[in-house]
Amino acid sequence: MGGRDATMVLLDENGIRCDGRKVDEPRRIMIRAGGLKNADGSAYIEFGDNKILVGVFGPRDVHPKHMSNTDTGILRVRYHMEPFSVTERKNPAPSRREIEISKVIKEALEPAVMLEKFPRTAVDVFIEILQADGGTRCAALTAASVALADAGIPMRDMVAAIAAGKVADTVILDVNNEEDQAGQADMPIGYMPSAEKITLLQLDGVLTPEEYKKCVQVGVDGCKLVYELQKKALNDKYFGNKGD
Amino acid sequence: MTSTSVIDELKKTQILELLEQGKRVDGRALDEVRELSIEINAIPKANGSARIKLGDTEVICGVKIQPDRPFPDTGDKGLLICTAELLPLSHPTVETGPPQPPVIELARVTDRGIRESHMIDVSQLVIEKDKSVIGVFADNVVVDYDGNLFDACSYAATMALLSSKTPTWNWVDEKPVLAEGEETQLPIMTIPVSVTMAKIGNHIVVDPNGDEWACMDARVTITSDSDGNICALQKGGSDGFTLDEIVKCGETSVKVGAQIREKLKAAQQGGQ
Numbered sequence: 001m002g003g004r005d006a007t008m009v010l011l012d013e014n015g016i017r018c019d020g021r022k023v024d025e026p027r028r029i030m031i032r033a034g035g036l037k038n039a040d041g042s043a044y045i046e047f048g049d050n051k052i053l054v055g056v057f058g059p060r061d062v063h064p065k066h067m068s069n070t071d072t073g074i075l076r077v078r079y080h081m082e083p084f085s086v087t088e089r090k091n092p093a094p095s096r097r098e099i100e101i102s103k104v105i106k107e108a109l110e111p112a113v114m115l116e117k118f119p120r121t122a123v124d125v126f127i128e129i130l131q132a133d134g135g136t137r138c139a140a141l142t143a144a145s146v147a148l149a150d151a152g153i154p155m156r157d158m159v160a161a162i163a164a165g166k167v168a169d170t171v172i173l174d175v176n177n178e179e180d181q182a183g184q185a186d187m188p189i190g191y192m193p194s195a196e197k198i199t200l201l202q203l204d205g206v207l208t209p210e211e212y213k214k215c216v217q218v219g220v221d222g223c224k225l226v227y228e229l230q231k232k233a234l235n236d237k238y239f240g241n242k243g244d
Numbered sequence: 245m246t247s248t249s250v251i252d253e254l255k256k257t258q259i260l261e262l263l264e265q266g267k268r269v270d271g272r273a274l275d276e277v278r279e280l281s282i283e284i285n286a287i288p289k290a291n292g293s294a295r296i297k298l299g300d301t302e303v304i305c306g307v308k309i310q311p312d313r314p315f316p317d318t319g320d321k322g323l324l325i326c327t328a329e330l331l332p333l334s335h336p337t338v339e340t341g342p343p344q345p346p347v348i349e350l351a352r353v354t355d356r357g358i359r360e361s362h363m364i365d366v367s368q369l370v371i372e373k374d375k376s377v378i379g380v381f382a383d384n385v386v387v388d389y390d391g392n393l394f395d396a397c398s399y400a401a402t403m404a405l406l407s408s409k410t411p412t413w414n415w416v417d418e419k420p421v422l423a424e425g426e427e428t429q430l431p432i433m434t435i436p437v438s439v440t441m442a443k444i445g446n447h448i449v450v451d452p453n454g455d456e457w458a459c460m461d462a463r464v465t466i467t468s469d470s471d472g473n474i475c476a477l478q479k480g481g482s483d484g485f486t487l488d489e490i491v492k493c494g495e496t497s498v499k500v501g502a503q504i505r506e507k508l509k510a511a512q513q514g515g516q
Contacts, residue, residue, distance in 0.1 A: 107480055198485045
């Protein structure tokens with residue numbers, strides 16, 4: 001990626017970040033459960049300027065058949081960015097980055113979904129990044145968990161996700177695009193708050209052992225905030241308390 | 245990369261039973277890395293190279309260095325790109341054709357560990373700003389598979405880069421011209437070391453071999469630099485880690501990483 005604008009102030013003397021947030025303040029997060037008619041489950045998330053739509057199908061027959069497993073169901077995840085989702089048009093063919101993120105999100109969701117209840121079937125999760133602004137994999141994983149729950153697929157827990165990171169030698173919560181490009185470290189975390197398990201974790205950037213510990217802790221605490229919003233989205237759809 | 249079979253299920257039972265007694269299938273301690281053997285300059289036609297064996301996993305890395313165009317937004321930096329490929333002769337289940345997701349992940353994680361550690365100071369690899377820079381390509385090929393390719397590829401790429409000599413180019417008539425006989429070391433800033441740990445049941449083992457890899461529940465690869473800082477991480481596999489486990493893995497990666505770094509340094513000095 002490489003630093004773009006080295007002169008930008010990422011953290012000012014009052015501890016305010018480039019988009020006006022405090023160090024431990026996430027961006028505005030809006031999650032909606034459902035919304036798509038044909039999908040078995042769906043969710044839409046706005047996470048700062050990220051806009052992401054997720055549709056879930058299944059459990060259903062597996063095609064091609066040789067992919068099916070007689071012991072358990074399988075989870076398939078496609079993370080895909082629209083050509084218009086980023087500043088310069090993205091080639092619509094799946095990039096190596098998208099293939100890796102698809103795999104990472106799949107492995108983050110697998111511990112949550114009770115696939116063993118549906119042998120020989122597949123659950124397909126389609127993630128469409130309509131607009132990207134840093135932290136899409138976390139926002140996508142968060143929305144995918146809600147969409148799986150919306151599809152009525154038995155789950156041990158939902159996975160909530162957010163990134164921790166480091167800018168100006170300070171550990172921060174929820175890394176935006178500028179902070180990802182020009183900051184010192186980015187650590188996306190996916191966490192199941194009830195099961196107390198970290199299911200997605202990546203890092204690029206240099207952290208001292210103390211900063212590493214702090215980053216994981218800050219990220220896990222952030223996931224707990226996101227988790228409340230996931231539950232609220234499902235509550236709003238199924239129990240209709242849209243007012244609060 | 246690996247397929248689960250009945251044999252793997254049986255092995256998993258055996259591996260788990262041994263772990264309950266604090267033992268591993270191949271007799272190693274839980275935090276013990278397999279024997280690491282390193283041969284540098286194995287491919288003289290490359291600018292740098294290494295052939296490493298981590299237990300029975302074997303990887304060859306060759307570095308090619310040549311003038312290239314810079315990326316449009318980083319005209320003041322050279323290129324550093326690491327790749328990884330599984331050759332069909334490395335395992336019976338490997339097929340030819342476009343790389344599968346696990347191999348793409350392998351290549352990207354290998355690249356990220358080296359890149360994020362700032363092992364090479366790419367700002368010193370500029371021939372003419374915005375027009376021509378030096379490109380360093382470290383290509384790994386896996387020739388024999390017995391688990392933990394992440395660390396094997398990382399060590400191979402690191403050793404190949406440490407052993408590399410870069411030619412010098414001058415900017416003449418709007419193009420790079422090779423200066424004969426002028427070779428220098430790459431600008432090495434630190435030595436990154438990747439340490440992969442597998443979670444099997446509730447046990448965490450360092451440097452999983454092929455059998456352990458086939459039956460693990462989750463894994464984490466953590467790269468640390470010469471200062472003992474952590475610079476890259478990738479979790480994988482179909483289970484999770486607790487917060488305590490992740491913190492502990494961080495500590496283990498720095499400790500084990502320091503031991504391996506000494507081996508890499510010794511191999512570098514031995515080869516010169």
